[in-house]
Amino acid sequence: MMKNHVRKILALAFTTTFICLTLSGLSLAADTIKLGVAGPHSGDLASYGIPTIKAAELVVKEINAKGGVLGKPVELVVEDDVCKPEVATNTATKLVGESVNVVLGHICSGATKAALGIYKDSKIVVMSPSATNPGLTQSGDYPNFYRTIASDDAQAQLEVDFALNILKVKKIAVLHDKGDYGKGLAEFAKKFLEESEDAEVVLYEGVTPGAVSYAAVVQKIKRSGAEAVIFGGYHPEASKIVMEMRKKKMKTLFISDDGVKDDTFIKVAGVYAEGVYATGPKDVSQNEMTSIANDAHKAAYGEDPGAFFLNAYAASLALLNAIEKSGSTDYDAISMALKKEYVDTPLGSIRFDEKGDATGVGFSMYRVKNGAYYEVK
Amino acid sequence: MDYFIELFLGGLTRGSIYALIALGYTMVYGIIQLINFAHGEIYMLGAFTALIVAGILTMLGWNQVAILVIASIVAVVYSAAYGFTIEKIAYKPLRQAPRLSALISAIGMSMFLQYYVLLAQTSNFLPFPNLIPDFKFLEPIEHIVRSSEIVIYATTAIVMVLLTGLIKFTKIGKAMRATAQDRDMAMLVGVDVNKVISMTFIVGSATAALGGVLIASHTGQINYYIGFIAGIKAFVAAVLGGIGSMPGAVLGSLVLGMSESFFTGYISSDYEDVFAFLFLVFTLIFRPSGILGRTDTDKV
Numbered sequence: 001m002m003k004n005h006v007r008k009i010l011a012l013a014f015t016t017t018f019i020c021l022t023l024s025g026l027s028l029a030a031d032t033i034k035l036g037v038a039g040p041h042s043g044d045l046a047s048y049g050i051p052t053i054k055a056a057e058l059v060v061k062e063i064n065a066k067g068g069v070l071g072k073p074v075e076l077v078v079e080d081d082v083c084k085p086e087v088a089t090n091t092a093t094k095l096v097g098e099s100v101n102v103v104l105g106h107i108c109s110g111a112t113k114a115a116l117g118i119y120k121d122s123k124i125v126v127m128s129p130s131a132t133n134p135g136l137t138q139s140g141d142y143p144n145f146y147r148t149i150a151s152d153d154a155q156a157q158l159e160v161d162f163a164l165n166i167l168k169v170k171k172i173a174v175l176h177d178k179g180d181y182g183k184g185l186a187e188f189a190k191k192f193l194e195e196s197e198d199a200e201v202v203l204y205e206g207v208t209p210g211a212v213s214y215a216a217v218v219q220k221i222k223r224s225g226a227e228a229v230i231f232g233g234y235h236p237e238a239s240k241i242v243m244e245m246r247k248k249k250m251k252t253l254f255i256s257d258d259g260v261k262d263d264t265f266i267k268v269a270g271v272y273a274e275g276v277y278a279t280g281p282k283d284v285s286q287n288e289m290t291s292i293a294n295d296a297h298k299a300a301y302g303e304d305p306g307a308f309f310l311n312a313y314a315a316s317l318a319l320l321n322a323i324e325k326s327g328s329t330d331y332d333a334i335s336m337a338l339k340k341e342y343v344d345t346p347l348g349s350i351r352f353d354e355k356g357d358a359t360g361v362g363f364s365m366y367r368v369k370n371g372a373y374y375e376v377k
Numbered sequence: 378m379d380y381f382i383e384l385f386l387g388g389l390t391r392g393s394i395y396a397l398i399a400l401g402y403t404m405v406y407g408i409i410q411l412i413n414f415a416h417g418e419i420y421m422l423g424a425f426t427a428l429i430v431a432g433i434l435t436m437l438g439w440n441q442v443a444i445l446v447i448a449s450i451v452a453v454v455y456s457a458a459y460g461f462t463i464e465k466i467a468y469k470p471l472r473q474a475p476r477l478s479a480l481i482s483a484i485g486m487s488m489f490l491q492y493y494v495l496l497a498q499t500s501n502f503l504p505f506p507n508l509i510p511d512f513k514f515l516e517p518i519e520h521i522v523r524s525s526e527i528v529i530y531a532t533t534a535i536v537m538v539l540l541t542g543l544i545k546f547t548k549i550g551k552a553m554r555a556t557a558q559d560r561d562m563a564m565l566v567g568v569d570v571n572k573v574i575s576m577t578f579i580v581g582s583a584t585a586a587l588g589g590v591l592i593a594s595h596t597g598q599i600n601y602y603i604g605f606i607a608g609i610k611a612f613v614a615a616v617l618g619g620i621g622s623m624p625g626a627v628l629g630s631l632v633l634g635m636s637e638s639f640f641t642g643y644i645s646s647d648y649e650d651v652f653a654f655l656f657l658v659f660t661l662i663f664r665p666s667g668i669l670g671r672t673d674t675d676k677v
Contacts, residue, residue: 178647206647210606212394212592215387216641223380236502236598243597249520268504268598 417608
């Protein structure tokens with residue numbers, strides 16, 4: 001039995017090596033631009049990774065039909081990392097070994113972080129359509145990393161910018177519901193407010209979800225003299241706080257997140273919801289590129305695209321555009337092009353900032369008016 | 378000083394809300410020593426019934442006070458019927474069983490009712506109309522105390538007085554006290570114990586339903602889960618005040634509501650529950666049967 005297994009494994013190993021060698025030999029000979037695609041392509045989280053492969057395939061097909069990049073055809077090198085950091089380092093090593101020019105991926109923040117060091121040492125640009133961990137770009141540890149999705153703290157940043165620059169409030173109360181999502185956002189909002197020094201955080205508190213009344217917290221907001229409340233959490237608590245404030249005749253502005261940008265909030269809070277601000281994902285359905293990408297997916301695979309498809313589509317376009325515009329596959333040239341050249345994508349016309357986040361991608365501010373949310377321009 | 382008064386009134390509202398639920402808890406416990414975990418769900422059912430009735434009556438164009446009265450009556454009757462039925466189905470067959478079995482049956486009943494409403498209605502929060510009219514004379518101080526709060530204070534006080542009167546001065550009250558003291562002996566002297574227990578559940582459920590209507594009208598939203606958290610808090614309040622005692626339940630509820638309100642107001646709401654339960658622990662260390670609980674030794 002044992003022997004049999006060993007023999008099988010050996011046979012498998014030999015064949016794989018052989019295939020790999022042949023493949024790499026072939027591709028070297030053909031002289032192509034290699035786009036690595038990494039992410040979970042099997043296992044529990046495969047549904048997050050597979051739409052990215054499809055997006056890359058569609059983009060590459062279209063670009064190759066137009067003559068490729070720098071006159072060379074683009075070739076995909078797809079590797080599975082099953083969303084696990086320990087696998088992701090192997091995936092990265094493999095892609096580096098395949099001498100890919102740029103990498104689209106990885107999908108999960110943890111796996112991305114584990115893999116980034118390897119790409120960094122090899123001077124390869126990596127762009128993720130989905131890794132939202134703020135540190136990936138903001139820590140400055142990974143200058144080779146870019147992404148086409150907003151980071152977790154983008155909503156908090158937008159809330160704070162909106163409060164300071166558009167509403168021009170000076171005293172802000174930051175509240176949250178003690179949950180991972182709500183508290184996380186509130187902590188970022190507090191940090192940004194303190195860093196800006198334009199406004200004062202007069203109150204920072206957690207409320208207990210489901211409590212029968214928030215009267216005491218609302219009194220506290222009133223006493224703190226806050227002109228606006230930034231709330232991190234979901235709509236049931238938000239509607240209770242807003243209703244309590246309005247019934248107590250307080251005009252304090254209320255700014256919240258996409259946990260509150262939900263029609264149930266308006267239904268429950270009724271007239272009291274009027275004037276409430278909430279951030280939510282930017283509406284890209286009107287973009288021409290969005291319908292092109294979605295239609296191409298439907299034509300090729302006969303179904304609607306999955307998670308992060310548009311972000312991956314945008315990332316593939318951005319990477320290949322940067323190579324074309326910079327005229328080489330050199331790391332520094334590509335980095336420069338990503339930061340300078342705007343590219344038309346389903347997410348709008350984007351480029352990347354110093355830290356590697358796509359500009360103009362992410363969230364918009366919405367305001368309740370006549371019982372519905374409208375984007376604040 | 379204004380801030381203190383506002384926190385005080387906020388605490389009073391919270392406490393009265395707990396009290397309306399805690400009264401039923403403590404009454405049932407007093408008579409059959411059962412912690413009726415389904416009590417919070419009765420409160421939730423009351424609120425849902427009132428929401429449906431109020432919706433229909435609003436469509437028919439009735440005025441606000443009539444809607445409040447009719448919706449409350451329907452909710453009270455409907456919930457009392459639920460209380461009666463629950464006792465017959467879930468607790469009566471277990472009356473001779475160990476107390477733990479009845480407790481588990483109560484937890485099961487609570488979950489059953491929650492998920493029944495979840496499936497029959499919705500898991501979403503629903504807006505609850507403001508059934509309590511705004512009193513004209515309150516307008517100048519409306520930012521401090523709302524009319525719905527005044528109604529809640531008054532109802533809690535009236536319900537407490539009526540229930541105490543019922544138990545102290547009526548025949549059924551006497552039978553309840555007898556059943557509470559010694560069920561077998563009460564049976565021997567001719568008290569219809571089954572009737573007494575049914576009556577207890579009906580009265581307890583009716584107060585919970587009344588609470589449901591008033592509180593939902595005050596907070597303006599309900600969902601299938603509101604009974605659980607309110608029920609737990611009311612249970613804590615009942616234990617704090619001395620479970621089995623009516624004034625104890627009200628006192629315990631007020632103490633709990635006030636302490637939460639002041640703790641939130643002067644220290645932090647992050648730890649309001651921690652503080653509420655710490656307070657309970659310390660009270661029980663020094664007064665094991667609660668603030669107003671009788672300290673008689675357990676019956677053997």
